Structure formats: C-alpha cells, structure tokens
Amino acid sequence: ISTQAAIVGAGPAGLVLALLLQKEGIDCVVVERQSRAYVESRARAGLIEHQIVELLRKHGFSEGMDLNGVPHTTCEFRHGGRRYMIPYGDHVHASHFVYPQQFIVQDLLQLFISRGGIVFFSHPAVKIEGLESDRAVITCTSSENSVLKVECDFIAGCDGFQGLCRSSIPSTDTKIFSKQYGIGWLAILAEVPSSTKKLVYALHKSGFAGQMPRTSQITRYYLECPPNDQLSNWSDDRIWSELGKRLAVDGDENLIQGPIVEKRVLNMRSVVMEPMQYKRLFLAGDAAHIITPVGAKGMNLAISDADVLANALIHYFRSGDEVLLREYSHVCLPRVWKTQEFSDWMIRLIHSNADSDQNKDKDFSDRLRQVRLERLQQTDTYAKLFAESYVGLKQ
Numbered sequence: 001i002s003t004q005a006a007i008v009g010a011g012p013a014g015l016v017l018a019l020l021l022q023k024e025g026i027d028c029v030v031v032e033r034q035s036r037a038y039v040e041s042r043a044r045a046g047l048i049e050h051q052i053v054e055l056l057r058k059h060g061f062s063e064g065m066d067l068n069g070v071p072h073t074t075c076e077f078r079h080g081g082r083r084y085m086i087p088y089g090d091h092v093h094a095s096h097f098v099y100p101q102q103f104i105v106q107d108l109l110q111l112f113i114s115r116g117g118i119v120f121f122s123h124p125a126v127k128i129e130g131l132e133s134d135r136a137v138i139t140c141t142s143s144e145n146s147v148l149k150v151e152c153d154f155i156a157g158c159d160g161f162q163g164l165c166r167s168s169i170p171s172t173d174t175k176i177f178s179k180q181y182g183i184g185w186l187a188i189l190a191e192v193p194s195s196t197k198k199l200v201y202a203l204h205k206s207g208f209a210g211q212m213p214r215t216s217q218i219t220r221y222y223l224e225c226p227p228n229d230q231l232s233n234w235s236d237d238r239i240w241s242e243l244g245k246r247l248a249v250d251g252d253e254n255l256i257q258g259p260i261v262e263k264r265v266l267n268m269r270s271v272v273m274e275p276m277q278y279k280r281l282f283l284a285g286d287a288a289h290i291i292t293p294v295g296a297k298g299m300n301l302a303i304s305d306a307d308v309l310a311n312a313l314i315h316y317f318r319s320g321d322e323v324l325l326r327e328y329s330h331v332c333l334p335r336v337w338k339t340q341e342f343s344d345w346m347i348r349l350i351h352s353n354a355d356s357d358q359n360k361d362k363d364f365s366d367r368l369r370q371v372r373l374e375r376l377q378q379t380d381t382y383a384k385l386f387a388e389s390y391v392g393l394k395q
C-alpha cells in the first residue's frame with residue numbers, strides 16, 4: 001500500500017501523530033507489532049502534564065481524560081519521619097492529570113479508527129528501505145506469514161526504545177548520549193486504593209519508596225532496589241512490609257494492602273539521540289529518547305514530539321516547504337534536555353546514592369536532600385522552579 005506518512009508504533013506518540021495528521025486530511029497508516037488487546041492493556045504512565053492536557057483538549061482528544069482523570073496539584077515528600085507538602089499547582093496556577101496510559105491509548109485508538117484510520121495490528125516492521133530515495137518502504141510481517149509493504153513519503157518512528165526505526169539510522173549520522181544511575185526500581189501495580197490521594201515520594205534510609213494513585217482502585221508503587229534485582233527476591237509480603245516501613249511518617253499513614261497484579265524491575269537510565277531524524281525518517285517519543293520514570297515525563301515528551309512532527313508534516317504537505325521538517329530536532333531537543341535536567345535533579349533529591357555508592361557520601365547527600373526539601377517548602381522561587389518543571393509548562 002502507499003501513503004503519505006507511515007507511522008511505526010501505536011503508542012502515545014504514534015497515535016497522537018496519526019490523529020493530528022488525520023484531522024488535517026493527511027493520508028497515514030499505523031503499523032503495530034502487538035495486538036490491539038495488548039497495546040490497550042499495557043499499564044505504564046499515569047501522570048499527564050498540564051501542557052499535554054491542554055494539547056489533548058485543544059484537539060478534542062480528551063473526552064475520556066476529562067470524564068475519568070483526576071486533577072492533582074499537591075505532592076508530598078517524606079523524609080526523617082516528616083511530611084513535606086508541596087502545593088505545586090498553587091505556585092504556577094496549573095495542575096497535572098492522573099489518567100493511566102492504557103486508557104489514553106484506548107481513547108486515541110478508538111477515535112482514530114472510528115474516523116476511518118487504519119492500524120495494522122500484529123504487523124511488526126522488520127525492514128526499512130529507501131530512506132535516501134524519493135519514497136521509503138517499510139516491510140512488515142504478520143502472524144499468518146504474509147508480508148505487508150508500506151510505501152510512503154515519510155516514516156515516523158514511534159516504535160519505542162526497543163523498536164526498529166532508531167537502529168535503521170547509520171551510527172555515523174547520530175550521537176547517543178546516555179547515563180546509567182546504578183539504581184533500580186521495583187515497579188508495582190496493586191489493586192488497592194492508595195492511602196492518600198497525593199503522589200508520595202518517601203526518602204528513607206533503606207531506599208526510596210513512591211506511592212502514585214492511578215484510579216480509585218489501582219495504585220502504582222515503587223521501591224528502590226539494586227539494579228537488575230531478581231523478581232524472585234520480592235515476595236508480596238516483602239513488598240508490603242518494605243512499603244510500610246519506607247512510607248511510614250508520624251501520624252495517620254494507613255497502607256492498604258491487596259492483590260499485586262504486576263511487578264517489574266526498572267534500571268534508572270536516560271538516553272537521548274541527536275539528531276532525532278535521518279533523511280525521510282523522524283523519531284518521536286521513546287524511540288528517540290528515554291528518561292528515568294522519576295519525574296513521570298516519558299509519555300509527555302512522546303506526545304510533545306508527536307505534536308511538533310505533525311505540525312512539520314502538515315506544513316510540508318500543504319506547501320511543499322521542508323523548513324519545519326528540517327527544524328524538527330532543533331525544536332524538540334531543548335525540551336528533551338530541560339526535562340532530562342529536571343529528572344536528574346529529582347533523582348538526586350530522592351536517592352542518596354545517585355552519584356556514589358559510598359556510605360560516607362550518602363550521609364552528605366542526605367543532608368543536601370533535607371535542605372532541598374526545606375527550601376521547597378519555605379522558598380517561593382525555589383518551589384516555583386520545581387513546580388514549573390514538575391507540572392510541565394510551556395518552556
């Protein structure tokens with residue numbers, strides 16, 4: 001088949017891009033490695049930045065989020081048995097939305113398909129050719145062993161960090177920047193209401209613990225652990241006991257225990273590729289950069305890239321002018337790096353071992369963490385800077 005823009009990947013980046021192009025009458029198709037049921041149930045992110053909420057609303061993609069999402073304006077840090085409430089929304093007059101990623105994907109897919117959009121599910125892209133010629137070609141396979149060839153003017157590589165698109169770019173034409181923090185997180189999904197409606201970051205001497213409400217019945221928890229830790233080290237009993245210990249503060253903490261439905265170990269690392277484009281191939285979202293989940297930014301960056309790429313493609317198909325396509329990386333990367341800087345700051349705030357695993361340094365870092373929390377509570381300008389990055393304002 002032939003189209004103007006072929007989109008690889010039906011995650012948040014690929015679907016927002018598909019809808020924005022569809023809205024402007026640009027012909028596009030999406031190819032996706034997994035089945036529809038799989039992508040619609042993949043629970044990952046949950047925190048949507050203020051400017052992404054505005055973007056989804058502006059284009060009419062926010063019905064589900066507006067009905068079922070929950071606005072958040074305060075987060076809570078815990079350290080040394082004390083709570084530090086940060087009313088970040090008040091500092092910048094803006095709020096986050098908590099609405100799980102799988103629901104966003106469901107909403108976007110439903111909208112795109114109901115408007116006539118085509119998604120080839122269970123069709124992994126296996127080969128990309130013709131990037132240097134007039135038309136590029138993506139070859140996909142399917143479970144029936146049939147082959148689908150998609151010929152197009154441009155390819156949007158929205159296929160995540162493990163996808164094919166980034167690896168189709170010659171390594172001599174790009175530079176990869178990466179950082180490993182030497183820290184692991186056990187990411188847990190539990191079918192329980194959270195004990196508080198706020199996002200909680202607990203800085204404990206046994207390691208970080210996080211409590212992030214997702215819906216009234218589902219909570220995401222995080223526990224710091226060694227990188228590459230084995231899941232077999234984490235029985236449900238041990239998880240609840242560590243959460244109880246690390247989240248404890250003076251007062252009324254009541255951790256509600258219940259079924260744990262998912263657990264996985266994430267290694268804290270960040271990667272950025274520059275530029276985010278090669279000839280007819282443009283990367284968006286996790287395909288171009290990944291970020292530690294500390295500041296809850298990955299999905300937000302992915303949607304922001306999709307918006308920039310959609311504008312560039314729409315401009316090109318209307319006018320034949322390639323200027324915005326040439327500018328794509330230059331427009332996206334400053335935001336990506338500002339977000340990486342914030343995430344790096346957050347990681348040092350909530351971990352005492354982000355720079356070194358030596359215990360004497362840990363004590364020093366711990367004092368710095370305490371000062372940072374006090375300044376967040378007491379110094380308006382410091383808190384405002386945090387709030388701007390955390391809630392995600394236009395930068």
Ligand code: RFL
Nearest residue numbers: 009011012013033045046125160285286296297298299300
């Ligand atoms: P996705 O969502 O990975 O989608 C890529 C899609 O491409 C498909 N694909 C292919 N399709 C065809 N052919 C191939 N060869 C293909 N290879 C791959 C995949 O099947 C998939 O459907 O990338 P996208 O769109 O760039 O979106 C990125 C976000 O998903 C990611 O950054 C976030 O989930 C990160 N993240 C968070 N981000 C936030 O903004 N806020 C959060 O609160 C937040 N929490 C999280 C997170 C990520 C987590 N994990 C599991 C890493 C919490 C966790 C636990």
